[in-house]
Amino acid sequence: MKYSKAQVLAIANKSSKNTLMETLEIEVVDYGEDFLVSRMPVTPRVHQPDGVLHGGATAALAESVGSFASHIFLDSENLMIRGLEITANHLKSISSGYVYAKATFLHKGRTTQLLDIRVTDDDDNLISLCKLSTISLPKKK
Numbered sequence: 001m002k003y004s005k006a007q008v009l010a011i012a013n014k015s016s017k018n019t020l021m022e023t024l025e026i027e028v029v030d031y032g033e034d035f036l037v038s039r040m041p042v043t044p045r046v047h048q049p050d051g052v053l054h055g056g057a058t059a060a061l062a063e064s065v066g067s068f069a070s071h072i073f074l075d076s077e078n079l080m081i082r083g084l085e086i087t088a089n090h091l092k093s094i095s096s097g098y099v100y101a102k103a104t105f106l107h108k109g110r111t112t113q114l115l116d117i118r119v120t121d122d123d124d125n126l127i128s129l130c131k132l133s134t135i136s137l138p139k140k141k
Contacts, residue, residue, distance in 0.1 A: 005031050005032075008028075008031045008072060009028050009029070009030075009031060012028040012031075012036075012068050012072070013027055013028055016028075020060060020064070021064050024040055024045075024046060024057060024060060024061065025040060025041050026038050026039070026040045026060075026061055026064050026065075027039060027040075028065070028068060029100070030102075031072070034073075034104055034105065035069070035102055035103060035104045036065055036068055036069040036072060036073075036102070036103050037065070037100055037101065037102045037103075038061060038064060038065040038068070038100070038101050038103075039098045039099065039100045039101070040057070040061045040098065040099055040101075041097075041098055042094050042095065042096050042097055042098065042099055043096070047095070051095050052093040052094065052095050053093065053094045053095070053099065053127070055088060055090050055128075058088060058090065058099065058119055058127070058128045058130075059086055059088045059130065061099060061101045061119065062086060062088060062101050062103075062117040062119060062128070062130035062132060063083055063086050063132055064101075065101040065102070065103045065117060066083070066086075066103045066115040066117050066130075066132035066134065067081070067083055067132070067134065068103075069103040069104075069105070069115060070113055070115070070134045070136070073105065073108065074108070074113070074136055075136075078138065078139055079136040079137065079138060079139060080136070080137050080138070080139050081134055081135070081136050082134065082135055082137075083132060083133070083134050084112070084133040084134060084135050085131075085132070085133045086130060086131070086132045086133075087130060087131045088128050088129075088130045089128060089129045089130070090127070090128045091126055091127060091128060091129065092121075092125060092126065092127050092128075093127075094121050094127055097121055097122045098121070098122055099119050099120065099121060099127055100119065100120050100121075101117050101118070101119045101130075102117065102118050102120070103115045103116070103117045103132070104116050104117075106131075110136070111135060111136055111137070112133060112134070112135055112136075113133065113134045113135075113136065114131065114132070114133050115131065115132045115133075115134070116129075116130075116131060117129075117130040117131070117132060118130075
């Protein structure tokens with residue numbers, strides 16, 4: 001079944017209720033044929049003690065958008081999709097505004113996938129560059 005952009009965004013955001021994504025205020029904001037974008041506000045609740053965005057919060061944003069992308073672009077009705085590994089290279093600090101994570105596939109295999117996730121600020125400056133690998137296994141019937 002093909003969903004509209006508005007339906008994809010609504011389904012993704014509804015599924016975040018009572019999860020880490022809701023706690024961090026992560027929301028899915030854009031979707032296209034080969035990408036998904038989420039954003040997260042940079043406030044004291046995601047800061048390190050010195051007042052800048054915590055790398056763990058950035059990694060949580062990246063894994064969230066990458067996992068959502070895998071669920072949207074793969075057959076999640078018949079496949080169980082799980083993250084295998086995430087890497088994050090933090091390149092720039094930020095203390096306020098929003099960060100945006102855009103996930104695109106580098107490899108979309110039947111069993112394993114590799115996603116490129118670029119985390120940028122409101123001015124499109126690169127904050128972090130992340131990679132997420134996922135695995136897709138048949139659901140037990």
